[in-house]
Amino acid sequence: MMIWSFDLKFKLRMIKRMIDEDSRRIEGFLKNINVESPSLLINRIANYFVIEPVSIEPIDIIKRYDHLIRTYDTSIRRIVQEYAGNVNHYTRSLLESSLSIYGVLNQIYRILRHYIIICERENNYPLMQYLVFIMPQILRIINTYHKALDSFLSGKPIGDGAGPLVALKLIEMGEVVSKKIVDETAVVEVRVKDRRIFVVKAEGPGSNVGKPGNVLSRLVDELSGNVDLIITIDAALRLEGERSGELAEGVGAAIGDPGPEKIAIERAASKYNIPLKAVIIKMSLEEALTTMKKELYEACERTVEFLWRIINESTHANSTIIVAGIGNSMGIPQ
16 A cells, blocks of 8 residues: 555656646746736636536436536636736637646645545555556546647637537538628538538637537527538547547437536437438547647548538438537637
8 A cells, every 4th residue: 555655646646747737838838928817817717616407307407517617617707817818819719728737736636635545545445446547548538638728828729629620621612602600609500512511610710619519509590490401510539549530420319418418419300200310520539639630631622522422312402400509619629
């Protein structure tokens, strides 16, 4: 137990150094945009939390989840605006995401420290052994978020932006008929190869995931259900042994959220009996959160061709199709 304790504490100090470094980098970013008392803002966001809704009574749980998520987003935005009210929307979005990353790292560190102290205090042999065994996985996650901070502070496109990038390439292929922004989500109508396509993606180029599910649901209602196909495109974690950039197709809503956005897409499709298909681009967690690699960019180009194969197989000329590029639109306009 002494050896295990020494090993865990050594790695905990490594994590603390990374967190302190990230704090200094965010503080430097805040000073560059003339934010007063940057440490107060960092500490306030780092300790912000969301309490999950009661799940033992499932009635209206999605509505409650959606309310809590929206309240969280609004609260974080207001806090950041209070301290950095003079910055533009783009810079504020990068700051909000960077602070969220720091908050995740800080929370992991606190939980690890908590359990290590308990193990030593209570001589808890099995728990300490378990911590030793899972520490390599925890360190991988910590390193991933630590590396991700550079992309978010500089506004570089990340792997998770694969869906929005495919959506952008689709927009560039056709003739833009109309464009609007709803709930930080872009809806662009284009004519491509005798098809009427509505492209839905998060508003860019700031760090933003938008509300694609709710916006898509409202769009389907506006079209009175006259939609021939809905396709969602998103990044997905690959399994070990799989190649990054590998494509796969399936049925359902490809979107990784707690539930509100995903169920909105499913309900819209089932309400009007619209085929709901999905395309995923496989990548690791590190690739999803850090600057987009060449392999993933090339995979996005292949996805456009893959997408058209599905559209040609599933629809006819003059069909109405909704394509939703799910993910973070940082560095990707519309």
